[in-house]
Amino acid sequence: MASKDLRTFIRELHQKRPDELKLVSQQVDPRLELTAIAEKSSQDGRYPGVFFTNVKGSSIPLVINLTATYERLALALGTSVQELVKAYGERQGHPVAPKITQEAPVHDVVLQGKEVDLYALPIPHHNETDSNFYVTSGVLICKDPESGRTNAGMYRHQVQARDQLGVWFYESHHGGVIWRRYEALGKPMEVAIAIGHHPAFALAAISRLPGIGGEFEEAGALLGEPLELTKARTVDLLVPARAEIVLEGVLYPRQRHREGPFGEWPGYTVEEGEKPCIKITTITMRKDALYYTIFPANEEHRVIGALPRMGSIYRRVREAIPGLVNVNVPAHARTHCYISIKKYQDSDVKKAAMTAILTEPENLRFVVVVDDDINVFNEREVMWAIGTRFNADKDLLMVKDWSGPGGLNPTGWEYHPDGSRTPIMSTVMLLDATMPLPPRQYPPLSRPPKELVERVDAARVLRDFDPSLLKVNLDSH
Ligand SMILES: Cc1cc2nc3c(=O)[nH]c(=O)nc-3n(C[C@H](O)[C@H](O)[C@H](O)COP(=O)(O)O)c2cc1C
Ligand SMILES: [Mn+2]
Structure with a gap:
């Protein structure tokens, strides 16, 4: 059986909850039209995952809102919504080491030099006030120059040229700590950005782990099997072998580019300024790659961002x-x-x-x-x-x-x-x-007895209303 990835998850979802997936085959503009359709599809509060097979300017299909509900994240982790946070918190405490493999579908296609063209990917411009087209689901992998540990985190990436992406690291996030260390050393920072994998991989990258690194091991814990990694082509990093797309690149010291503003999870468009930028040297992907985007400043961004935090809170409060x-x-x-x-x-x-x-x-x-x-x-x-x-x-x-x-x-x-x-x-x-502890007695709750409610055979007892059975004449004066 194949290891878990984006495709195994979509297959499982399609089998178990087919009505939660939609597909748009007409041509759509990646600039605002695609997200307008996704927004419309979710107005009843159900947030189906929407596939787009014909995104203008790209031959690659895209999926948005695939991970926009706790029900689907619970499915991804093989649990229920009620048990989701508990399962997440418990698994976080039991890391699973990754497995290195030579068999890497993500290296089906390798594009280098002049072939590198981010504009050939179906990267959307999501919200009207966003400054540009953004990769929202990229997991950036890099190595801490001090400890040698590998870190992975999800950060927003603005498209700045056919071979250049911006990145915004929040100061206290490990990505930002590592970047500042390279800057202080005056050394280039090699990175790989993985797009599209099993939801467990994205969740692990979003998790706030104590200390730099550990995301690959957490991905294994959430997947319930080792994450498969393979050597990147041009940077000294390991990348997920079963990702859909990997972008390899370098951040050069003291290079900056204008970045932002961008719609963030609180629902406002924020954070504009001079930020680090990434020269993309290589694009690798599956031969029939599927592009995964997270709808930013929308339900999907908030749901996938909140679960790892709940999991970490659960784990720490349980210790307290x-x-x-x-x-x-x-x-x-x-x-x-x-x-x-x-x-x-x-x-x-x-x-x-x-x-x-x-x-x-x-x-x-x-x-x-x-x-x-x-x-x-x-x-x-x-x-x-x-x-x-x-x-x-x-x-x-x-x-x-x-x-x-x-x-x-x-x-x-x-x-x-x-x-x-x-x-x-x-x-x-x-x-x-909370109520005060006994002996300070709080008044009793007013409810019919639970055992009696449970014992009621509703199908038998509750009949449809029929005026002729009622011993009251509704027609009388
Ligand atoms: C869709 C999405 C976008 C995010 N964008 C950013 C970002 O642009 N910058 C950032 O620092 N954190 C961002 N985060 C939060 C980080 O992924 C998260 O805090 C993670 O733990 C950071 O990992 P690190 O501490 O290893 O760097 C984003 C999270 C989500 C779900
Ligand atoms: Mn980290």
């Missing part, structure tokens, strides 16, 4: 308190985090909330801790708990100036009348929406 049940960072509000716990001590609540903001220090603004009878994936239940178990005077902890300054969230900035802005620190709120 004994009674962790589940963690949700909802895709529609990635600034929020809901944590359910079985509370043994009142101090469990603060420990859980503080650990969450330590694990995800930049983005969270609103953390709610609830009891284990609340389903954190049902926001109605979370809001009900806030309404009836939380008293702001006693149960609210504000950690002032916790994150920032600045960042992708517009609230990290102060806007001045002259049109300028300055970065400011951001405050996070921690809400204790």
Whole structure:
């Protein structure tokens, strides 16, 4: 059986949930038209994966929104939505070493020199206010010059020329740390950018792991089998053998190019400036490559970005308190985090909330801790708990100036009348929406007994309404 990759995932999805995939065969413009169709297809909130077989200017088909729902990410990891975060957190603790292979479909086609042409790929211009066409799903692989460890991360890549991509590294991300080390040494930084693989590979690259590297091993843990790697053609790096496309290139010291702005996960177009750029030296791909794009500043970006963070929060909070049940960072509000716990001590609540903001220090603004009878994936239940178990005077902890300054969230900035802005620190709120522990008795919940509800044979007992069976004459005066 073939190792897992983008194609095995699509096959499985097609078998199990065929109605979650759509295909567009008419010619579409990669500039805004493609994403307009994807946006339309998701207006009912279902976010189907959409294939485009005829993208203007390219012979390569594309898929967008393939990884836009937690249901599909749960399928990719062989679990359910309820168990997804727990499974993610648990697997993160058990890395699986990659396997080196000579058999590499990603080297079916090797393009070098004048053959290198990013414009031949169906790279979209996704959102109207984006500065340009962007590779949104590229996993950049590079080697830390200090430790020799290989790191992989997903970063936005602006198309700047037929053989040049921009890159934006957030300062605290390992990609940024490594790049600054090469700059300090005055040495070129070799990179390989993998596009299109099993969702587990993308998730591993997005994961916030402690310390540089470990993403290939995490990919193995999430896949449940070793990730297959092969030697890149022109850079001294290992790349995923079963990727769809790999771009090989070099960042030269002190080379900069204007980059941004670009629509980011909070839903705003941000971060314009002079950024590092990558000379692409080689493009390798499968002979019938499929281009995978993540819809930025949209549900797909938020969902695939949130799961690895939930997984890491789950793992760390479980280490901090004994009674962790589940963690949700909802895709529609990635600034929020809901944590359910079985509370043994009142101090469990603060420990859980503080650990969450330590694990995800930049983005969270609103953390709610609830009891284990609340389903954190049902926001109605979370809001009900806030309404009836939380008293702001006693149960609210504000950690002032916790994150920032600045960042992708517009609230990290102060806007001045002259049109300028300055970065400011951001405050996070921690809400204790748990009931007090006994002996302080909380009133009992008002519900019919669960056992009786479960025992009801609805199909037999509940008949369709028929006025003739009702012992009331509806026609009387
Ligand atoms: C679609 C998508 C785009 C992203 N773009 C960027 C980016 O442009 N720059 C960045 O620093 N992080 C970006 N991230 C977040 C990083 O992938 C993530 O934080 C990862 O852990 C970084 O890995 P590293 O610490 O090994 O560099 C993006 C995440 C997603 C899901
Ligand atoms: Mn890393």
